[in-house]
Amino acid sequence: MDQFDELIQFLAPDGRKDVKSASCMTVAQLTGTPDGLKLLCSKPKILTAVARLIRDEEVYTAKDAMRTLVNISAEETGAEVLLSLKDVDIVGEMVKCIIDEEYPHADFACGVLSNISMTKQHCQKVFDRVNEGPTKLEGLMNVFCQIEYNKKGAKLHLLAPIITNFSQLAPGRKQIMDKNSFIFQRLLSFMEYQPSKGRRLSTVATIHNCCFEKEQHPWLMGEEVDLVPRLLLPLAGPDTFTEEENDSLPVDLQFLPDDKIREPVPEIRKLVLEALMQMCVTREGRELLRSQNAYLILREHHKWEEDRHCIMLNEDVVNLLLRTEEEIGVDDLSTVNVPPDLADKFTKQDEEYLAGGSSDLSTLQDKETS
Amino acid sequence: MADDWKEKIIQEKLGGKRDWTDSERAELCRQLDQDLDKHLDTVSQSKFEDGWTEENWRDKMAEHPLFAPYVQEDGSAVAEAPINPLSEGLAQLKFDPEHNTPTEVAMSYKEEGILQFKYKKYRLAVANFSEGLKQVCPDRELNAQLLNNRAAAQWHLENNRSAIRDCELAVKLKPDYTKAIMRAVDCAVRMKSWDEVITWCDRGLRLEPGSDKLKKTRITAMKEKKIAERNERKKLQEEKKKEFEEKNLINIIEGRGVKLGSAEVKGSASVTLADLEPCHPAAQGSRVHINEDGELVWPVMLLYPEYHETDLIQEFTESNCFEDHLNVMFGEGTPAAPWDTERKYLPQNMVLYFEDQEKSKLYEVDPKKTLQQVLAHPKYRVLGGTPGFIVLTRGSKFAKEFLSKYEC
Numbered sequence: 188m189d190q191f192d193e194l195i196q197f198l199a200p201d202g203r204k205d206v207k208s209a210s211c212m213t214v215a216q217l218t219g220t221p222d223g224l225k226l227l228c229s230k231p232k233i234l235t236a237v238a239r240l241i242r243d244e245e246v247y248t249a250k251d252a253m254r255t256l257v258n259i260s261a262e263e264t265g266a267e268v269l270l271s272l273k274d275v276d277i278v279g280e281m282v283k284c285i286i287d288e289e290y291p292h293a294d295f296a297c298g299v300l301s302n303i304s305m306t307k308q309h310c311q312k313v314f315d316r317v318n319e320g321p322t323k324l325e326g327l328m329n330v331f332c333q334i335e336y337n338k339k340g341a342k343l344h345l346l347a348p349i350i351t352n353f354s355q356l357a358p359g360r361k362q363i364m365d366k367n368s369f370i371f372q373r374l375l376s377f378m379e380y381q382p383s384k385g386r387r388l389s390t391v392a393t394i395h396n397c398c399f400e401k402e403q404h405p406w407l408m409g410e411e412v413d414l415v416p417r418l419l420l421p422l423a424g425p426d427t428f429t430e431e432e433n434d435s436l437p438v439d440l441q442f443l444p445d446d447k448i449r450e451p452v453p454e455i456r457k458l459v460l461e462a463l464m465q466m467c468v469t470r471e472g473r474e475l476l477r478s479q480n481a482y483l484i485l486r487e488h489h490k491w492e493e494d495r496h497c498i499m500l501n502e503d504v505v506n507l508l509l510r511t512e513e514e515i516g517v518d519d520l521s522t523v524n525v526p527p528d529l530a531d532k533f534t535k536q537d538e539e540y541l542a543g544g545s546s547d548l549s550t551l552q553d554k555e556t557s
Numbered sequence: 558m559a560d561d562w563k564e565k566i567i568q569e570k571l572g573g574k575r576d577w578t579d580s581e582r583a584e585l586c587r588q589l590d591q592d593l594d595k596h597l598d599t600v601s602q603s604k605f606e607d608g609w610t611e612e613n614w615r616d617k618m619a620e621h622p623l624f625a626p627y628v629q630e631d632g633s634a635v636a637e638a639p640i641n642p643l644s645e646g647l648a649q650l651k652f653d654p655e656h657n658t659p660t661e662v663a664m665s666y667k668e669e670g671i672l673q674f675k676y677k678k679y680r681l682a683v684a685n686f687s688e689g690l691k692q693v694c695p696d697r698e699l700n701a702q703l704l705n706n707r708a709a710a711q712w713h714l715e716n717n718r719s720a721i722r723d724c725e726l727a728v729k730l731k732p733d734y735t736k737a738i739m740r741a742v743d744c745a746v747r748m749k750s751w752d753e754v755i756t757w758c759d760r761g762l763r764l765e766p767g768s769d770k771l772k773k774t775r776i777t778a779m780k781e782k783k784i785a786e787r788n789e790r791k792k793l794q795e796e797k798k799k800e801f802e803e804k805n806l807i808n809i810i811e812g813r814g815v816k817l818g819s820a821e822v823k824g825s826a827s828v829t830l831a832d833l834e835p836c837h838p839a840a841q842g843s844r845v846h847i848n849e850d851g852e853l854v855w856p857v858m859l860l861y862p863e864y865h866e867t868d869l870i871q872e873f874t875e876s877n878c879f880e881d882h883l884n885v886m887f888g889e890g891t892p893a894a895p896w897d898t899e900r901k902y903l904p905q906n907m908v909l910y911f912e913d914q915e916k917s918k919l920y921e922v923d924p925k926k927t928l929q930q931v932l933a934h935p936k937y938r939v940l941g942g943t944p945g946f947i948v949l950t951r952g953s954k955f956a957k958e959f960l961s962k963y964e965c
Binding site (some may be wrong): 366367368369372410411413426439441442443445 | 758759762763766767772775776779780783784786787790791793794797
């Protein structure tokens with residue numbers, strides 16, 4: 188035990204510089220092995236001491252301290268320990284680091300927050316603590332939406348997964364879709380943010396999660412957000428349409444340039460297609476998609492798509508769009524009760540399809556009509 | 558002011574009556590003119606005596622409230638100047654840095670600026686607010702106000718960019734300055750700079766979430782931005798398409814073995830579009846193009862040196878032969894050209910030639926040949942985008958003389 192007490196003394200903020208930085212490095216190195224991690228998780232006092240060094244004037248010491256916190260938070264137990272530290276408010280500290288334009292290790296701070304908000308139960312805790320502070324989720328999103336916010340070169344891309352984690356909570360979605368701050372609209376522009384795949388993925392995932400709020404659909408699809416064209420844009424390639432076809436599309440999608448690329452990451456396309464599917468749950472949504480000629484974009488996307496899962500999702504949406512409302516017969520598809528045995532059957536069919544087995548379209552269509 | 562004066566006149570002359578008839582209005586005008594004339598007469602009779610002379614201007618000036626503090630030659634302090642209390646008070650009250658802190662001076666300029674602003678003297682207002690800012694007073698709030706006020710004056714002068722710059726600085730000094738943000742929004746809207754509108758709206762919405770004006774402006778700006786971007790994309794696409802078509806045209810011309818020479822530099826190495834633009838005014842607008850069958854359609858010039866006349870065939874499809882056109886233009890049943898008084902120019906009499914590049918030799922053209930065949934002739938050069946041919950009548954005296962000028 189003495190060793191550890193000694194270590195804590197060495198880590199004291201006002202201690203000798205060389206000793207302090209060497210000790211901090213030692214701790215950081217400990218996080219490199221499973222045993223080291225386990226050991227540190229059992230010593231909250233050391234972690235507290237480390238957390239107090241994240242703004243150490245010696246830049247390497249501060250960085251080692253941050254690295255330690257990131258590695259600890261990557262494990263669920265570590266996240267638990269960090270969240271329950273008594274003398275340091277880890278969430279508040281990380282938020283402060285993120286909103287500080289001059290803080291060089293802000294990306295690590297994002298990493299810690301994103302790690303500790305990963306599981307649903309921790310997520311709620313982190314979310315509450317963020318909202319207890321002065322910055323709140325809105326403040327974080329504000330920072331996220333400003334490119335080159337951090338003056339020391341931190342990219343803050345990792346703020347996106349934090350927001351995505353919060354979007355799994357109903358109150359989180361409510362805050363993200365706040366109608367007065369236009370923060371959601373600002374988020375939309377990062378769906379096509381080419382420099383960072385992570386930023387795009389998490390942004391799309393957040394929007395995807397928000398699309399499950401059926402009550403928000405009129406707002407999402409109305410003029411304030413106008414989400415549908417934004418969802419179609421990642422699926423649209425260079426323009427191949429006639430002038431009349433172009434005119435039938437929303438302005439965002441007209442006359443796309445020759446160098447327009449489709450979203451290269453299948454995972455992102457999948458989320459976009461799933462979000463579109465959510466838009467099709469209500470009759471109003473389907474009618475809007477038809478009036479915006481979403482089919483045209485989906486048709487071209489289908490020709491190009493190679494990922495089986497995406498093809499399947501594309502066909503699901505197209506099947507709904509091509510059918511008349513009389514044929515569909517239900518205004519709100521989420522109210523349809525699928526008997527468990529049929530649900531199992533459909534899931535199995537989808538799995539078979541994805542496995543490359545039966546690609547019989549008629550069976551897929553059965554799924555919709557039942 | 559003007560309104561006060563008007564009220565006074567209405568009271569005096571019309572007893573406050575407002576619904577005057579035209580004749581009443583004319584009568585009033587006449588009376589006012591008369592009054593003015595009378596006044597001028599009395600004024601011109603008395604001699605002006607209060608003017609400054611060469612001898613006394615220094616003293617007069619020193620007494621004058623406007624100049625008093627600034628004419629102390631010996632550099633003595635303003636307070637010691639033997640002047641009337643009014644000028645002293647005025648000077649000290651306002652702009653003298655010796656008697657005022659920078660903040661006080663800046664404040665005076667601000668008030669002066671606001672006064673000018675009220676009288677719609679926006680340039681003077683800008684100048685006053687600028688002077689105020691030059692004091693670099695420590696009062697952030699005051700500086701922010703000066704900037705915001707200057708932005709307002711700039712807005713009236715339609716200096717939108719300067720106005721936005723001032724708003725930016727004002728907000729930097731006072732982050733919750735909604736007024737300045739709103740003004741920047743207005744300026745950006747006026748410039749149709751939609752990205753800026755959106756950024757400023759977002760800044761405003763952070764201070765006043767749900768502000769109706771900001772919400773509406775932001776939504777409109779988003780729509781306008783999308784339309785502007787679409788138009789930009791469309792324009793780009795049309796330009797690309799045009800470029801492609803022109804490239805294609807040049808490829809086809811080169812593929813046909815047609816050689817071009819610009820009118821100035823003969824026989825330039827590669828074909829450019831400029832070479833294809835017709836020089837002749839009549840041919841303008843009928844530049845060589847490709848028809849639906851993929852054939853070239855040229856404007857073709859026929860020259861009749863005998864009469865110094867020309868004809869332009871605006872659309873001569875390359876697969877047509879010369880005979881076809883000559884028959885339509887000169888064949889039976891068509892009236893003779895006005896200059897062809899002797900009716901010599903009949904298809905069977907006409908001979909066509911083209912000049913080689915050096916204009917030293919003429920080559921006869923078989924009218925049964927197509928334009929494509931003729932243009933592919935190794936000696937043929939298309940000049941000024943318009944193939945040209947000389948037309949003579951067979952065996953005529955003029956033709957003989959004309960031909961003798963060339964080596965044959």
